[in-house]
Amino acid sequence: MIEQTVPTMRNLKSLIALAAIMIGLFFGTPCRAEESPASDERKVAESYNKTALKLFGELKKDSGNLVISPLSIGIAMSMSLTGARGATEAEMARVLNQRLPRERMD
Numbered sequence: 001m002i003e004q005t006v007p008t009m010r011n012l013k014s015l016i017a018l019a020a021i022m023i024g025l026f027f028g029t030p031c032r033a034e035e036s037p038a039s040d041e042r043k044v045a046e047s048y049n050k051t052a053l054k055l056f057g058e059l060k061k062d063s064g065n066l067v068i069s070p071l072s073i074g075i076a077m078s079m080s081l082t083g084a085r086g087a088t089e090a091e092m093a094r095v096l097n098q099r100l101p102r103e104r105m106d
Contacts, residue, residue: 040104047097048074078105 052070060066074096081092082105092098098105 040100043099044074044078047099050097051077051095081105 048070052068052073055073056066056068059068077092077096078098081089081096081098082102084092
């Protein structure tokens with residue numbers, strides 16, 4: 001006589017838990033870590049702010065009231081930077097505190 005095993009509730013729960021873990025492992029993890037777009041935005045904002053603070057420090061010596069826009073300055077200078085090459089590009093990137101590669105700036 002052949003005995004037939006009947007799945008118990010405990011075995012069924014274990015099987016479902018194992019299947020869920022396997023699915024999570026195969027589909028839930030990325031193949032490689034990538035920087036999120038938010039980190040690029042943070043880097044750009046930090047570079048714009050640093051540049052504006054340096055500029056403000058230089059300009060406030062000569063004038064009374066002064067208002068500047070870090071975003072406007074950063075956008076204008078970044079547009080100039082994308083057209084620069086060689087030593088000019090390197091110097092502008094240094095002055096603007098630009099840490100993103102050229103292909104991610106556009």
